[in-house]
Each structure stands twice: as C-alpha cells, then as structure tokens.
Amino acid sequence: MKTAKNKTPNITLPAFLRRVLKSSVLKSLIREQGGELNRIGRSRNWQLNASFEQIEAIITAIEASEEQSWQWLVTHLSKQHKNLSFDMLISIVDKKPGITVSELMLRTDCTIAEARRVIDTLEFAD
Incomplete structure (x- = not known):
C-alpha cells in the first residue's frame, strides 16, 4: 500500500x-x-x-x-x-477523537505501541 x-x-x-x-x-x-x-x-x-x-x-x-x-x-x-502508515493512523484518530487504544488496535490491527504513540501525539499536540 x-x-x-x-x-x-x-x-x-x-x-x-x-x-x-x-x-x-x-x-x-x-x-x-x-x-x-x-x-x-x-x-x-x-x-x-x-x-x-x-x-x-x-x-x-x-x-x-x-x-x-x-x-x-x-x-x-x-x-x-493492516499495513497502515503512521499518517493514516493519525487520520483515523482525527476522525474519531474519542477512540481508545484497544478500539484502534481492533480496527487497524496495529500494535499497542503504535496505537499509544498515535493517540499520545494527538493529545499532546495542543
């Protein structure tokens, strides 16, 4: 992809x-x-x-x-x-701000580290 x-x-x-x-x-x-x-x-x-x-x-x-x-x-x-880039994961979380780590992992099949990194990046970007 x-x-x-x-x-x-x-x-x-x-x-x-x-x-x-x-x-x-x-x-x-x-x-x-x-x-x-x-x-x-x-x-x-x-x-x-x-x-x-x-x-x-x-x-x-x-x-x-x-x-x-x-x-x-x-x-x-x-x-x-399942091979989503970091930017794609960020765009998914941008569209659904209340998504949890486990829900993101379930939807995208990413690792827990990737999910936490994406959510932390968006939460601390402000």
Whole structure:
C-alpha cells in the first residue's frame, strides 16, 4: 500500500479482471463505497484509491455478497489495510477523537505501541 502525504492509499490489484467474475458489478460496488478504481497503464493490474473507512465498507459489501470469486479481494484488502502508515493512523484518530487504544488496535490491527504513540501525539499536540 503506497500512501502520499494527506492522500488516500493506493492498493495495487494484480490481474484484477482475470481473478473475478462479474467484474462490472464488482467495479460498481467499489465505486458505490467511494473507492476509485483505475487501470495501471496498459497492464492487467488495477489500482484502488480509497480511505480506510472506504476500504472497510468495500470489504463488508463484498463479504455480504455471495460471489466466491471476489473473496480473494477481501483477503488482499485485509492484508493491505493492516499495513497502515503512521499518517493514516493519525487520520483515523482525527476522525474519531474519542477512540481508545484497544478500539484502534481492533480496527487497524496495529500494535499497542503504535496505537499509544498515535493517540499520545494527538493529545499532546495542543
């Protein structure tokens, strides 16, 4: 997952169209959740631009559907959104200021040290 500062993460989806059935339905489902899906050049790889909340919504929507060929995307997105940068963790806590350390760890699968560092950084920034 690549993230530019103050931007949404870019997740590469290798051989996206070859792995899924009903790709047009999946593309519209991703766009309904606010994600942006683009093809990388002329390759068969695609790129998903979405915030943490949008990725969570995409995972939930795909799990609610019963299309088996889409499950690889759930696995891929789950792995990718566990590798969040410090800036992404800060933006998550900014959107929900009352979040606890354990809740942040549960949502993002970060370590206790990372969660405490993020919350302490925002609390003592004032």
